[in-house]
Amino acid sequence: MSALRNTLDKMKPTFSKGGKLSALGSFFDAMETFFFVPKTVNRSGAHIKDSIDLKRTMITVIIALMPVFLFSIYNIGYQMNLAYGYGWGFWMIVWKGFLKILPLYLVSYIVGLFFECMFAQIKGEEVNEGYFVTGFLIPLIMPVNIPLWMLAIAVAFAVVIGKEVFGGTGMNIWNPALLARAFLFFAYPKMMSGDSVWIAHKCGVDAVSCATPLSEMASGNLHYSALDMFVGLIPGSIGETSTLCILLGACVLIFTGVGSWKIMLSCVAGALLMGLLGDVPAYYQLVMGGFAFGCVFMATDPVTSAQTETGKWIYGFLVGAFAVLLRLFNPGYPEGMMLSILLMNTFAPLIDHLVVGANIRRRLRRAKTV
Amino acid sequence: MSEHIRLKKGLDIPLAGAAPAKIAETVAPDLVALKPTDFKALVPKLAVKEGDSVQAGDVLFVDKMNQQVRFCSPCSGVVQQIVRGDKRKLLAVVVKVEGQQSVKFDTVDCSKLDKQAVTAILQERGLWPMIKQRPYGIIANGDDTPKSIFVSAMNTAPLAPDADFIMDGQMENLQAGIDALGRLTKGGVHFSLAAAKEAGSAMHDLKGVIFHTFDGPHPAGNVGVQINHISPINKGEIVWTVDLVSLAAIGRCLRTGVYDMTRMVAITGPAAKEPCYVKGVQGMSLKSIAKYTAEGNVRYVSGDALTGESVGADGFLGYFDNQVTILEEGDYYELLGWIKPFRLKKFSFSHLYWSWLAGKKKTYNLDTNTNGGARAFVVSDVYGKVLPMDIYPVYLLKACLAKDIEKMENLGIYEVIPEDLALCEFVCPSKIEIQKILSDGIDLMLKEMA
Incomplete structure (x- = not known):
């Protein structure tokens, strides 16, 4: 430990202002604060501070994503095995899945952190840990066959246009991870939907066609059972299929208080209510497609969701309701969760404005009655 | 029958180093x-x-x-x-x-004087600065007539001195102080007691006040929070506040004619050698209590750990302070601290550490480390959980940052001073200097409204 500390202390002058490598200062700083809690002390205001910081908050989200992540690795291999009839054993399935997912993560983190560091350097700020989570989420909401160059462009778009132009983590309007997906959805629709993108390719063979529950529902002949969709050994975007694992993650988020249970609950309520209008049972909406994943990990993003507690109820409800509304009544898009969350991200400030406005009116009314 | 107000939001920080209720000695500072x-x-x-x-x-x-x-x-x-x-x-x-001479004043009974006479007496004797004005937390202006005057006999700040203990034997002084304050306003003197001690408190026998009892964690004892629940400040209104120690000092000077600023001072904090109470005096040198405090790499805070001022080993007690908090400086690195799963010695209001499961009796040695880097506002729900007022703190702070006077007004700048948002600063995961932002906002209001 002290050897690492000494090395960092020795390197510090090189990366500090005026040093040879000062252009990489923010990267060095990110690495240093990754390894060590900095020794800064409180200078103004409260002399003692809570032990919580954003790094701890973000790592908790990643811990909550672990069941989903591990299940995804297995499911990628499982779907390949099923489609091509390899007859692989458990560890082979895991290994093949891991080989598929690894490059996606490498691209997501390398490209994303490159832009994060670049902007931190230009702005003279510390690198934000927000990308820990964003970079972890992006591969999970992609189809497994996404070409790596496309992923790289989407990540760059999400970080630069989605976040940094607004001022970085905390200032962005839309969930950056979803923005990456939305970018690809509109720029390369063929790679993001249809029936042929969900199962990893075998070399030299044409893609296997396999419909997801949502496209089946859109065409009116759903053959997956609710239990299949709940457990999640079905085709779909990498991380979205297993409602069971997502529920485990939701438990972690609610238990630690990192994710707002109000948003999750009202989102489910909105979806169920709107789901009554559909042909399939309303609860099917909760286990199909990206609803559960979006509800637990995307809609609850503290920055882009509503900030006020009352606002969170309204925001969550509308996310759920719009997602199912799109699924049921818009033949163009079988999946509505992504667009619904992005739409409500846009309107979250308006919801908050109304809630805060009510507080202001209370204050003014109080002044008048005295 | 007094009004009872129960507050749920807030946090009692379990800081180690509370002073046991006994007086170690009478300190005569140099x-x-x-x-x-x-x-x-x-x-x-x-x-x-x-x-x-x-x-x-x-x-x-x-x-x-x-x-x-x-x-x-x-x-x-x-x-x-x-x-x-x-x-x-x-x-x-x-x-x-040197010596113990004091200016001799006449003894006065304020209950028969009018406002102007009382104001003149308090100003002449140097007691006026003890009266604070809300909004803004500045010294009261004698030409104003406040809506009412508020006194909190409940201190919930970390390791704060016990109100009943430090006021032992001061009831006549408090009563004389209240009699004087009563002449300054038509709205009465509101006096808030801690619900847990209400029945046994000698202060319950004070006359000429409107009693309220408050129950709940910090900041329930902050007079700003109490005002918000008793009679919130609207635009254009002025209220005054006096803390308990100052109230006793005012009463003593009126009743006996002696300018006597002695007070009980609590020496507290996890790094304090021997937490205790001493009989000291306003503004005394911390050197005179060095044997109870500490040496080494520590911070000497006059006041409590959330709102006090770092004064150094050679520093002096603040005008209003009756508490010294000694904290270890947190200027060390910790390897992978943020990712360690247990860190059982760390306290957090959030559920990201285990301290919330550890029971209420466990105390922690919190030091002055920031515990993370400064960031933009990210987490949205944590601030409201420690502020029992009908105010949206983040929106108010953003209005302060944007220097938007109208928004600051609308969002409640008149109702808070930095100490009321000190807990928001404590729990902030983004390590934002909330008290400073609010203080700067109030400075701007003072400048623009002058």
């Missing part, structure tokens, strides 16, 4: 100091020079804008040093204590 910086927006005008002899109650400096407001020496002696900072800003007047 030096005392009066610091104009203890008062918001005060422009002082010196009334003494180095080498002058003063008695307790002799004026050291006055308010330049309102020269009847006097600031008096708490002890007799010789003015040893006039401390100045950048641009010759007056930082402190240090008095070397």
Whole structure:
């Protein structure tokens, strides 16, 4: 430990202002604060501070994503095995899945952190840990066959246009991870939907066609059972299929208080209510497609969701309701969760404005009655 | 029957180093100091020079804008040093204590005087600066008539001195102080007691006040929070507040005619050698209590750990303070601290550490480490959980940052001073300097509204 500390202390002058490598200062700083809690002390205001910081908050989200992540690795291999009839054993399935997912993560983190560091350097700020989570989420909401160059462009778009132009983590309007997906959805629709993108390719063979529950529902002949969709050994975007694992993650988020249970609950309520209008049972909406994943990990993003507690109820409800509304009544898009969350991200400030406005009116009314 | 108000939001920080309820000794300090910086927006005008002899109650400096407001020496002696900072800003007047002479005033019974007479007496005797005005937390203006006056007899700040213990034997003084304050307002003197101690408290027998009882974690004892629940401040309204120690000092001076600023001081904090109470005096040197405090790499805070001022080992107690908190400096690195799963010695309001499962009796050695880097506002729900007021703190703070006067007004700037949002600063995962932002916002209001 002290050897690492000494090395960092020795390197510090090189990366500090005026040093040879000062252009990489923010990267060095990110690495240093990754390894060590900095020794800064409180200078103004409260002399003692809570032990919580954003790094701890973000790592908790990643811990909550672990069941989903591990299940995804297995499911990628499982779907390949099923489609091509390899007859692989458990560890082979895991290994093949891991080989598929690894490059996606490498691209997501390398490209994303490159832009994060670049902007931190230009702005003279510390690198934000927000990308820990964003970079972890992006591969999970992609189809497994996404070409790596496309992923790289989407990540760059999400970080630069989605976040940094607004001022970085905390200032962005839309969930950056979803923005990456939305970018690809509109720029390369063929790679993001249809029936042929969900199962990893075998070399030299044409893609296997396999419909997801949502496209089946859109065409009116759903053959997956609710239990299949709940457990999640079905085709779909990498991380979205297993409602069971997502529920485990939701438990972690609610238990630690990192994710707002109000948003999750009202989102489910909105979806169920709107789901009554559909042909399939309303609860099917909760286990199909990206609803559960979006509800637990995307809609609850503290920055882009509503900030006020009352606002969170309204925001969550509308996310759920719009997602199912799109699924049921818009033949163009079988999946509505992504667009619904992005739409409500846009309107979250308006919801908050109304809630805060009510507080202001209370204050003014109080002044008048005295 | 008093009004009972129960507050649920808030947090009692389980800081180690509470002072047991016994008095270790009576401290006779060598030096005392009066610091104009203890008062918001005060422009002082010196009334003494180095080498002058003063008695307790002799004026050291006055308010330049309102020269009847006097600031008096708490002890007799010789003015040893006039401390100045950048641009010759007056930082402190240090008095070397010699003898025990005090200016002799007449004893007065304020209950028969009118407002102007009481104001004049308080100003002449240097007691006026003890009355604070809300909004803004500045010294009250004697020309105003406040809506009402609030006194909190409940201190919930971390390791704060126990109100009943430090007021033991002071009931006549408190009563005399209340009689005086009662003449200054038509709205009455609101007096808040801690619900847990209400029945046994000697203060329950005070006359001429409107009692309220409060129950709940910090900041339930903050007078700002209490005002918000009793009779919130609207635009254009003014209320005054007096803390309990000052109220007793005011009463004592009126009742006995002696300018006597002695008070019980709690020495607290995880790094304090021997937490205890001592009998001390306003503005006393921390050196005079060195055997109870600490040595080494520690921070000497005059006041509590959330709102106090770091004064250093050679520093002085603040004008209003009756508590010293000694904290370890947190200037060390911790390997992978943020990712370690247990860290059982760390306290957190959130559920990201285990401290919330550890029971209420466990105390923690919190040091001055920031525990993370400064970021933008990200987490949205945590601030409201520790602020039992109908205010959206993040929106108010953003209005302060944007210097948007109208928004600040609309969102409640008149109702808070930095101490009310100190807990928000404590729990903030983004390590934002909330008290400073609010203080700057109030400065802006003072400038624009003048």
